[in-house]
Amino acid sequence: VVIVGGVVVTICYGTFETVPYTNRRHFVVLTHSGELKLGESQFDNEKKELGDKVLAPSHPDSVRVNSIAAEIIGAAGRSLAGHEDDKLLDGETCADDTALSPKKKAPRGASQAMIKHLDGFKWEVIVVDNKQVNAMCAPGGKIIVYTGLLDKFNTDAEIATVLGHEVAHAIARHAAEKLTKHMWIFMLTVFLLIFIDAPDLIDKLTEYLLGLPFSRKMEIEADHIGIMLLASAGFDPRIAPKVYEKLGKVGGNSSPLKEYMSTHPCSKKRTQLLLDAKVMDKAMALYTEARARKEEIDQ
Template sequence: MKKLVGLFITGLLFLSSCGSVPLTGRQQVLLVSDQEVVAASLTQYNDYLKTAKLSTNATQSAKVLRVGQKIAAATEAYLKANGLSADLANYAWEFKLVNDKQVNAFCMPGGKIVVYEGLLPLTTTDDELAVVIGHEVAHAVAKHANERMSQQLVAQYGSSILGQVLSGKSAAVQTVASTVYGLGAEYGVTLPYSRKHEYEADYMGLVFMAMAGYKPDVAVTFWQKMSANGGSGAPEFMSTHPSDANRIAEINRHLPQIKAMVK
């Protein structure tokens, strides 16, 4: 009986915690509040910055900031125009370039985006860099980290006791945040998003970069360069991502729609 009651309560929690992703409309379950996700991620992000070496390349750092701010502004304009102004309180955008030769980039909830110098040879133009930053901004806007943390809460604590955990979940959120963000782990701070999240971030990122005035067509050649750069093994940035061929095919499929949407 207790198990049935627990499952019933959990079912109610799921029903009351449903949301939808901007642009795509995909339904998602978000069991953690935006405030808790941002607070947990900010702790991880600040710990990372204590050990990371910021780039000393002023020109490239300015480029990352310039492109990032333009995409963030376009994204916020979209959210305001579509009745999502309340979500803006969750974002305090930062765009950092770090001195690291890995071909990598990541975004923490709240809009903390880091680009590694190892990506610079593949992002020689603002448009190419916008592909990367747009993708990362999309992860934040789609609340993929919250969704991932919610999945981990269910997996870690089990559906039958999830209601009890969520009633006072700060400690649980911090525990799960460490797992999801993986700071100090082999793959650093890259979130292990699912392929579904990656495809969604690709699409949303292209829309946001187009809204900011960048050319979404360059995404095809950018990912072709990323594929060639991987050689016999995919670079870390792509380690949990869709295959090159599938990703490029999806981008090509969406490009006509995106260009028609953003004129």
């Protein structure tokens, strides 16, 4: 019943979409409106739990983070809706071809379809008084930044790198894709339990063989999209690899075994992928263009 029900839901509501910047095709069941409602609910619950730890909008940290976030969000809307057809949808992959391997060139005009879901976004950024060196973005553009991140990263470009990564998750609809993936994993688990009466073993196998590798690929994709957003906003993309190096030191560089058991790839791998010539050259081209645009506006 579970498997048949899942297939019915998939047929009725599932859609194939193309992820901006990487051109990866992915399948999602959650509708755009459903994703927005999910993000709103998560964000509202989080704010209630945080209470007075949420800094006032007039607080200097809130003002600063919102200003940087506005640059990233503005760059996302501008670059994705503008000239992406010619310069970004070229069928290239990011450096980690095992994680992202689009094979076909995206059709002209595809960028509008890719970012249609952004129309309903109500971007909101809050800063929380907490020592966590972290940030997050719920579906629909709801961003939370912890003051611990601001303590470790002093420059606007470093903060923009982290914000670019979080915004990338929302742009790529990773939350909706993750929900879809978990639905498939759940159906597979139910199927296996018919033949193998070992629920704990099956849970561990599906987690380590399917769940965690998928999560790490999403983080790699968010890194890739994030550095493009960073560059499009006029921040030097060469700072991004350094940020992930620094994050690795803050969290403690993990061993291969710990990485295999983690939702995130190790900082060394993330740094190497961003330094790949295909990625950095594209980011530097966007950065040069953004700088030229800003100089033209200033004049």
